Amino acid sequence: MNPTVAPSTRMPTLIFPTSTDAARHVATLMAKMIRENNASGVPTVLGLATGSTPVGLYRELIRMHKEENLDFSRxxxxxxxxxxxxxxxDSHSYNRWMQETLFSHINIKPENVHIPDGTVKPGAVADHCERYEEAIRKAGGIDIQILGIGRTGHIGFNEPGSPKTARTRLVTLDPVTKRDAASGFFGEENVPQQAITMGTATILEARKVILMAFGEHKAPTVQKAVENPPSESIAASFLQEHSDSTFILDAAAASDLTLYRRPWEIGPVVWKPELIRQAVIWLSLKVHKGLLKLSDNDFREHHLYELLREHGPAENLGYRVFQDRFQTIINHPAGNDPKRTILVFSPHPDDDVISMGGTIIRLVEQGHKVHIAYMTNGNIAVFDHDALRFTDFVESFHRIFQLDQQNTSEVKKRVTEFLKNKKPGQPDTDDVLKIKALIRETEARAAALACGIPPEQLEFMDLRFYRTGTIAKNPIHPQDITDIVNLFERLKPYQIYVAGELSDPHGTHRLCAEAIYEAVRRVRAKKQDFDVWLYRGAWEEWEPHQIEMAVPLSSDVLDRKKEAIFRHQSQKDRAMFPGSADKREFWQRAEWRNTQTAQLYDQFGLPEYYAMEAFVRWKDA
Structure with missing residues (x-):
């Protein structure tokens, strides 16, 4: 897959359609160097990163080792x-993570693996860091350094303010970095305060540097790192000064670049209808005018003279986009004919009501049969105290009604004993995971009922890739896709709705979407077809120029949607994984997002509604 080269960046930036394509590209580069060095009898020195970003890269290297005899012995x-x-x-150790994710699957020699030691005594850290630097020098320096990027712009743990001259050292983590790591530690309070990290200077001495970034949540930081001048506030921006460094992005992580936000500022463009819509809407928001109030001078003063010359005057452009956006307002999202079967996919047991609860209510009111497929059980997002509370409830329930008290008491004893001695971030036992899954399942049934959907129209799929009991997820299992195909064939839906938001902090939305897309391709090959609509949820909303269907919501419907969200009590008040720096509860984010979308339409001069939920149609690549 040939990447797009971003022309507006201050350093080489390649954009791939998906993170999978990007990972394969980087793995191919690394494999080429390894093979060339092996043939010459010299070692290849790699600088490696951890976290969710390089997982696809490591899986591809493992595949190359097993299927293409890529030799890591040197x-x-x-x-x-x-x-x-x-x-x-420790389950959170990068040492253990690297062993489980890569090293145990390839033929690398243990003595060739170097990872900062988190067990050294505090007084010996400085000496350990000096010896780490010396080991890199003795190895001849790093040939290829792989990096990710944090939301603070850090590379390694070089947080904002880290000087360009910094070497391997002990650092204190930024609060944003701790918050982003909280999901892996089951709570921000469990994240260590400090870390040992390679310094920026050490990283910049690598002969080749590749920074990988995937997902919309990385887009703002990526834009600052590659389009703004180098700054200590964004450590990754120092890579602009490296002689051979490249940013490797997926389309989502590149979405804030000028190439996508304002391509007309880079150079001549072909004014296709989609780009005209984007530019006119951008201008409307920029000058705070409705679409029908834009003037020729507005276009001239904001780098849009060519658009005005080719498709103007302003009156025509404003009216054209006004009519286009007006057509997106859909009060009957499944059409006027009732009794159609609608299938909503929810990656976690609350994404359905958080993201499109109002549309679900509308669909039910309009006489359609709505099924909801909960793709994972969401059990890792339940607090221990909730598991204890429900265990206590069940034991008391069995005692009051003289049910199976002995087995219930034994389960409660096991669960209580484990949770009493549980270490911060320790994975749960099967007992606890089952209890937490049951909590999420009963909450989902209650929330669906608040939307008018009976329990028999709910599908709890419990897909296999999620069944790890930890934040880290397995690849999509082939049977997961088969299960989705079987669901399509059984229900024969008129429409399906899919979580198109790929910024969730755990990556579950992305994996669920990929599985659904593959299943859709398979059933379409069998001549079964249906509309596929994408919603977004708690972290992002579609840009106004992207929206293809905006479903108006009254204040009463929005209140019912919030009531459905409230039924997910384990996620209420304080969620285990709230995501991002937004401290608002999910219902607050949803309410704000829906009312904000309606306000945007009002600003354009379109009909004013209380709230709106937005969707785009999935177009297979």
């Missing part, structure tokens, strides 16, 4: 960082 590795203090066998 490879030497140096990892970027490690939490401090951190035992090597």
């Amino acid at each position: 490879v030497v590795t140096f990892n970027l960082d490690e939490y401090f203090p951190m035992p090597k066998d």
Whole structure:
């Protein structure tokens, strides 16, 4: 897959359609160097990163090793960082993560693996860091350094304010970094305060640097790193000064670049209808005028003279986009004919009502049969105290009604004993995971009922890729896709709705979407077809020029939607994984997002509604 080269950046930036395409590209580059060095009898020194970003890269390298005989026996590795203090066998240790994710699957020699040691005594950290630097020098320096980027712009754990001259050292983590890591530790309070990290200077000495970034949540930071001048506030921006560094992005992470936000500022463009709509809407918001109030001077003063010359005057352009956006307002999202079957996919047991609860209510009111498929059980997002509370409830329930008290008491004893001695971030036992899954399932049934959907129209799929009991997820299992295909064939839906928001902090939405898309391709090959609409949820909303269907919601419907969200009590008040720096509850975010979309339409001069839920149609690549 040939990437798009971003022309507006201050350093080479390649954009791939998906993170999978990007990972394959980087793996191919690394494999080429390894093979060339192996043939010459010299080692290849790799600088490696951890986290969700390089997982696809490591899986592709493992595939190359097993299927294409890629030999790692001469490879030497140096990892970027490690939490401090951190035992090597801890489930959160980068040492353990690297062993489980990559090293145990390839033929690398243990003595060639180097990872900062989170077990050294505090007084010995400085000496350990100096020896780490010396080991890199003795290895001949790093040939290829792989990086991710944090929302603070950090590379490794070089947080804002880190100087360009910094070497391997002990650092204190930024609050934003701790918040982003909280999901893996089951709570921000469990994230270590410090970490040992390679310094910016060490990273910049690598002969080749590749930074990978995927997802919409990385887009604002990526834009600052590659389009703004180098600054200590964004450590990744120092890569602009490296002689051979490249940003490798998926389309989502590149979405804030000028190439996509305002391509007309870069150079001549072909004014297709989609780009005309984007430019006119951008101008309307920029000058705070309705679409029908835009003037020729507005276009001239904001780099849109060519658009005005080719498709003007302003009156025509404003009216054209006004009519286009007016057509997106749909009061009957499944059409006027009742009794159609609608299938809503919900990655977690609350995404349906958070993201499109109002539209679900509308569909039910309009006589359609709405099914909801909960793709994962969401059990890792339940607090321990909720598991204890429900365990206590069940035991009391059985005692009052003289049911199976002995087995219930034994389960309660096991659960209570485990949770009493549970270490911060320790994965749950099967007992606890089952209880937490049951909590999410009963909440989902209650929320669906608040929308008018009976329990028999709910599908709890419990897809296999999610069944790890930890934040890290397995690849999509082939049977997961088959299960979705079977659901399509059984229900024969008129429409399906899919979570198109890929910024969720766990990556579950992305994996669910990929599985659904593949299933859709398979049934379409069998001549079964239906409309596929994408919604967004708690973290992002579609840009106004992207929206293809906006469903108006009254204040009463929005109140019912919030009531459905409230039924997810384990996620109320304080969610285990709220995502981003937004401290508002999910219902507050949803209410704000829906009313904000309606206000945008009002600003354009379109009909004024209380709230709106927005969708785009999925177009297969």
